[in-house]
Amino acid sequence: MDNTTYIALSRVDTLMHALDVTANNLANADTNGFKAGRQLFSEYLARQKGPDTLVGDKQQSYTQDQATYRDQLQGPLRQTGNLTDFAINGEGYFTVRTTQGIRLTRNGAFQRRLDGTIVDESGNPVLDSTGRNLVLQNEEDLLSVASDGTISTQNGAIGAIGLVTVDNIQTLVPEGHFLLRPTTRTHAVARPEIRQAMLESSNVNAVSETTRMVEIQRDYDLTFQLIQTESTRQQTAIDKITAEPTS
Known part of the structure; x- marks a missing residue:
């Protein structure tokens, strides 16, 4: 598995959690006194190793799910x-x-x-x-x-x-x-x-949360599609290499 796939998987992992948080917010839109959950993201930089690492390409950026916190805005x-x-x-x-x-x-x-x-x-x-x-x-x-x-x-x-x-x-x-x-x-x-x-009342805005869920789902689908495309590219490259006649 190459670096592109690892980076995409880090994004998929955080998006899956984001879907869970948003779904929980929507489920409690009518719960008295409920405070919406929010995710805290950050960028995680990983230093690449090995002699083939290019100059200026020493670090890779991963998405890191730091924590989930509650929005303390008072409900109406x-x-x-x-x-x-x-x-x-x-x-x-x-x-x-x-x-x-x-x-x-x-x-x-x-x-x-x-x-x-x-x-x-x-x-x-x-x-x-x-x-x-x-x-x-x-x-x-x-x-x-x-x-x-x-x-x-x-x-x-x-x-x-x-x-x-x-x-x-x-x-x-x-x-x-x-x-x-x-x-x-x-x-x-x-x-x-x-x-x-x-x-x-709950401080969840059902319209905003629904819109956010659609955006997260779209982002998830695109990222997962990238992983599948990258997997197909790697398999095609492997098939070509193994199919080449040896001298």
């Missing part, structure tokens, strides 16, 4: 009229308790169970600012949530929804469609802003 907030729906305006994440531990989310589509526990769409209890499950008493109705997260019922203020963040949000590990696993220590948001009866 929309009214729902549901008093247990909450949207974060600005930084921060809700905290929920799962069987695997504490997880973070921007998806504030919560519900009240029969026992009064406020849970997310998967039934995970939502935590208050002290790290305890957020529970309403049977006789209490959820009347209002202030912008700082303070929850009030007919019995007065009963607590506050906890919002936390981490120093480097790119270290959060996605789990499922809307949960994030913190890998570093979390800390409370200094100035939380919560909107009641609203949800944050």
Whole structure:
């Protein structure tokens, strides 16, 4: 396999990952609080070796897939009229308790169970600012949530929804469609802003992502065609050499 094929294969590898990232973005275009994934590419220069290397042609450029990061642009907030729906305006994440531990989310589509526990769409209890499950008493109705997260019922203020963040949000590990696993220590948001009866939509632009997918697929097809053409050229050259009569 020659250098042309190796370079093209490096491009194919990154394009396959780009298709996966874009497809995941499209699949979550309607997921509350979802942040689109983006790829970080770089050029990898490899020094050629051997006595036949031409002067001025000492390095080859490969495409390198460095990492995938999340676009932290806030999604649009929309009214729902549901008093247990909450949207974060600005930084921060809700905290929920799962069987695997504490997880973070921007998806504030919560519900009240029969026992009064406020849970997310998967039934995970939502935590208050002290790290305890957020529970309403049977006789209490959820009347209002202030912008700082303070929850009030007919019995007065009963607590506050906890919002936390981490120093480097790119270290959060996605789990499922809307949960994030913190890998570093979390800390409370200094100035939380919560909107009641609203949800944050995904920041994915479905039209842009669809266009991007078409471009990636076209680039992939052209690059793969180059690999096939180069393979045919090499095989033709080998056939000609082996077919030449020996003196």
